[in-house]
Amino acid sequence: xxxxxxxxxxxxxxxxxxxxxxxxxxxxxxxxxxxxxxxxxxxxxxxxxxxxxxxxxxxxxxxxxxxxxxxxxxxxxxxxxxxxxxxxxxxxxxxxxxxxxxxxxxxxxxxxxxxxxxxxxxxxxxxxxxxxxxxxxxxxxxxxxxxxxxxxxxxxxxxxxxxxxxxxxxxxxxxxxxxxxxxxxxxxxxxxxxxxxxxxxxxxxxx
Amino acid sequence: xxxxxxxxxxxxxxxxxxxxxxxxxxxxxxxxxxxxxxxxxxxxxxxxxxxxxxxxxxxxxxxxxxxxxxxxxxxxxxxxxxxxxxxxxxxxxxxxxxxxxxxxxxxxxxxxxxxxxxxxxxxxxxxxxxxxxxxxxxxxxxxxxxxxxxxxxxxxxxxxxxxxxxxxxxxxxxxxxxxxxxxxxxxxxxxxxxxxxxxxxxxxxxx
Numbered sequence: 001x002x003x004x005x006x007x008x009x010x011x012x013x014x015x016x017x018x019x020x021x022x023x024x025x026x027x028x029x030x031x032x033x034x035x036x037x038x039x040x041x042x043x044x045x046x047x048x049x050x051x052x053x054x055x056x057x058x059x060x061x062x063x064x065x066x067x068x069x070x071x072x073x074x075x076x077x078x079x080x081x082x083x084x085x086x087x088x089x090x091x092x093x094x095x096x097x098x099x100x101x102x103x104x105x106x107x108x109x110x111x112x113x114x115x116x117x118x119x120x121x122x123x124x125x126x127x128x129x130x131x132x133x134x135x136x137x138x139x140x141x142x143x144x145x146x147x148x149x150x151x152x153x154x155x156x157x158x159x160x161x162x163x164x165x166x167x168x169x170x171x172x173x174x175x176x177x178x179x180x181x182x183x184x185x186x187x188x189x190x191x192x193x194x195x196x197x198x199x200x201x202x203x204x205x206x207x
Numbered sequence: 208x209x210x211x212x213x214x215x216x217x218x219x220x221x222x223x224x225x226x227x228x229x230x231x232x233x234x235x236x237x238x239x240x241x242x243x244x245x246x247x248x249x250x251x252x253x254x255x256x257x258x259x260x261x262x263x264x265x266x267x268x269x270x271x272x273x274x275x276x277x278x279x280x281x282x283x284x285x286x287x288x289x290x291x292x293x294x295x296x297x298x299x300x301x302x303x304x305x306x307x308x309x310x311x312x313x314x315x316x317x318x319x320x321x322x323x324x325x326x327x328x329x330x331x332x333x334x335x336x337x338x339x340x341x342x343x344x345x346x347x348x349x350x351x352x353x354x355x356x357x358x359x360x361x362x363x364x365x366x367x368x369x370x371x372x373x374x375x376x377x378x379x380x381x382x383x384x385x386x387x388x389x390x391x392x393x394x395x396x397x398x399x400x401x402x403x404x405x406x407x408x409x410x411x412x413x414x
Contacts, residue, residue, distance in 0.1 A: 030329065030330070031330055032330060033242050033326065033327075033330065035240050035241075035242035035243045036242045112326075112329040112330065115322065115325050115326045115329055116326055118322050118325075118326075118383060119240065119319075119322045119323055119325075119326040120240075121386070122237065122319040122322055122386055123237070123238055123239065123240065123319065128386075132387050135384075135387050136387075158404065158407070159400075159404070161400075162400045162401060162403065162404040163404055165397055165400060165401040165404070166377060166401050166404045166405055166408075168380065168384070169376070169377045169378075169379075169380030169381045169384065169401055170373060170376045170377055170380055171376075171380065172376075172379070172380035172383050172384065173375065173376030173377055173378065173379035173380035173381075173383070174376045174380075176325060176379050176380070176383065177342070177375070177376065177379065179328070179329055179335075180339050180342050180343075190372055193366075193368075193369045193372060194369060194372045194373050194376055196369065197365065197366070197369040197370055197372070197373045197408075198373055198408070200365070200408065201373075201404075201405070201407065201408015201409060202408060
């Protein structure tokens with residue numbers, strides 16, 4: 001048995017190690033690709049032993065899925081906050097766009113990871129299932145948001161399903177394009193301008 | 208010197224080999240990923256010698272860029288035909304959507320390649336330049352199409368740049384989602400429905 005304060009210290013160090021491995025992996029996968037990055041290299045980059053690595057993750061594949069989960073969890077809570085703070089659906093969607101614009105300050109990392117996930121989902125059934133489930137969930141979530149916007153008379157009488165598909169496509173497409181923007185500011189402008197265009201198209205002109 | 212008919216036969220066989228390598232690579236890259244697919248494996252799958260491979264392509268990287276070029280050339284000519292056959296811009300855009308829906312009958316190949324290109328463009332400057340150039344070209348092309356649609360009074364007085372950004376984002380996002388559709392028909396419906404939603408948003412209500 002360890003004294004309490006020592007055990008807490010150990011837990012904290014353990015958690016530090018885990019997070020260091022995760023953030024190193026995120027960076028390396030984005031820079032070099034998942035296939036080209038080995039566990040030995042990840043351990044070297046993160047400054048941890050192989051023993052420590054396998055204490056936290058069953059495999060590189062397992063680590064990859066954890067990154068996906070933590071990415072989605074961050075997105076979920078950011079979106080929930082944007083909806084909570086907004087008086088109506090267009091404002092909520094603008095808030096989400098701002099959050100994404102803010103969150104993507106280092107496109108070489110997060111976005112690289114995002115495209116890596118997608119490439120792997122195409123050929124790895126386990127990653128496919130993990131990616132397809134949140135994809136369907138977001139689609140349904142956006143559909144409910146659009147329906148609420150129609151109820152609020154902010155949007156015209158459109159089919160929520162189709163509008164949700166356009167919104168989801170736009171969001172995915174914007175993420176993919178981020179790396180082609182000359183800088184963060186240009187990208188934020190494009191993102192916000194595109195979302196405005198989308199909202200204009202849905203607007204209830206009777207207002 | 209070879210007699211003419213023998214030389215023509217050789218040229219044809221050479222071209223057959225080249226195309227066989229290209230289509231094998233497209234399939235293997237999509238199934239297993241670019242990094243995980245070696246030249247030896249490609250030669251085995253395509254039934255060609257390493258000598259034949261390097262007669263046609265300087266490297267795996269070079270082959271990858273040729274695939275990108277041939278993919279874009281096919282898209283370019285398909286889009287040009289859709290525009291030529293249409294009386295107005297909305298009809299042209301619907302024609303493009305039909306072409307993409309038709310062309311993507313084997314999503315496990317073409318789409319896998321598309322996402323692979325994107326993943327590699329994030330980290331390989333040579334691929335990035337090759338992908339960024341057509342991306343900018345399409346963006347400008349869509350902007351001109353939208354401006355023409357406004358001229359034709361099919362679209363309201365929108366900013367062509369923003370509408371082009373929405374259109375490009377939607378198109379990229381739709382391509383990325385193809386693998387999540389349960390089947391080709393469901394995917395075609397989603398594609399067409401989403402494009403209709405986009406067009407509705409741009410419509411000139413004065414008509």
